[in-house]
Ligand code: UD1
């Protein structure tokens with residue numbers, strides 16, 4: 395079945411009280427719009443059309459950053475959901491497959507639910523996604539008669555008997571695209587809101603003798619976000635599902651409620667995640683790796699058997715090879731840490747390569763930035779970098795070389811060499827004790843003067 399997604403995202407989101415358009419507020423480190431796009435991606439759509447209005451340029455950028463093939467159309471005035479869908483007509487000219495309408499502010503529709511709608515479409519012209527609401531509030535109501543969906547009535551326009559219906563409209567519909575645009579043309583705005591309601595297409599289809607059906611999903615999936623409080627609840631709901639999913643997949647979370655995932659975090663089986671770990675976007679942790687407490691990871695790949703933290707920070711472009719070790723208060727950025735290599739204490743390794751089985755001493759810093767440009771540090775295999783070494787990039791240290799503690803390395807070190815780059819030590823015999831006596835005597839005099 396060929397599919398076009400139409401995602402409505404023109405609304406301002408006044409209740410967010412924000413300069414940012416509502417759909418660009420983030421859940422698990424991705425704009426909620428991207429969550430909606432990801433849900434729809436499960437149906438492998440041929441077209442994705444985003445209907446943008448408020449801050450359309452920013453919405454378009456975010457959409458195309460996620461999927462460069464996404465088309466963005468402008469709805470200049472928000473005259474209702476049917477009017478919004480109508481803006482996608484040109485973008486889908488000649489497309490004869492099915493259209494699915496999603497909302498950009500409803501990020502949690504499950505792929506399985508959309509599959510269920512696609513299956514129902516085989517038997518019906520119009521398929522609507524509904525849900526049994528605990529508190530139906532101001533949702534549109536699905537009027538079902540004899541198992542068939544007869545029409546959708548908006549709360550404002552509903553009679554008391556219709557308001558008593560608990561089966562509500564999620565807003566998601568699936569209709570053959572040509573039929574959708576045809577029906578929308580017939581939608582008027584003679585209703586309590588003076589808006590063009592997408593929901594009217596059900597009654598219009600039935601009046602033409604076409605069939606309509608409701609598919610239902612869990613209310614949690616249709617959670618819409620209208621305020622910062624909703625955003626907080628959505629984040630919590632996402633995190634709860636991500637934690638449960640990780641544990642189901644064989645990951646140990648010692649204190650699940652303290653671990654935070656991004657929308658795309660991948661954790662392999664038998665990973666152990668200690669408390670208070672935060673995953674930013676783009677993290678993959680392979681089987682059996684161990685992330686210790688209070689670590690922060692983003693844009694990185696952690697291979698099998700690696701150990702990270704506690705209190706480590708892995709920034710984008712970090713690649714940890716098997717059995718490598720990143721210890722406490724270590725920051726790594728855009729660096730490859732070889733198999734079995736160790737950076738155990740208080741170091742910064744950025745724009746670097748560290749060969750297998752090398753050991754980076756405490757307090758080592760790759761001085762990668764000269765104030766204008768970034769430069770690379772290359773460290774070979776089985777290298778020993780002494781504590782508190784400054785590696786002034788661009789610089790390389792050959793296999794099996796060593797650097798003396800406290801060295802400032804500004805030139806390449808040959809394989810097997812020992813580089814010492816610090817002032818030579820000078821010993822003055824007996825002078826330490828003498829100096830100490832002088833200082834004590836001076837302090838005693840001062841104390842006496844002061845009484
Ligand atoms: C809509 C449905 C209602 C359903 C509810 C579920 C209609 C008429 N009503 O009501 O039956 O129960 O969603 O949440 O469809 N939008 C645009 N352009 C517009 C109008 C809306 O892009 O001109 C977008 C909004 O940004 C939002 C979505 O469409 O993402 C829904 O619009 P909203 O005004 O929130 O619809 P509701 O009144 O909540």
Ligand code: CA
Nearest residue numbers: 499618619620
């Ligand atoms: Ca709404």
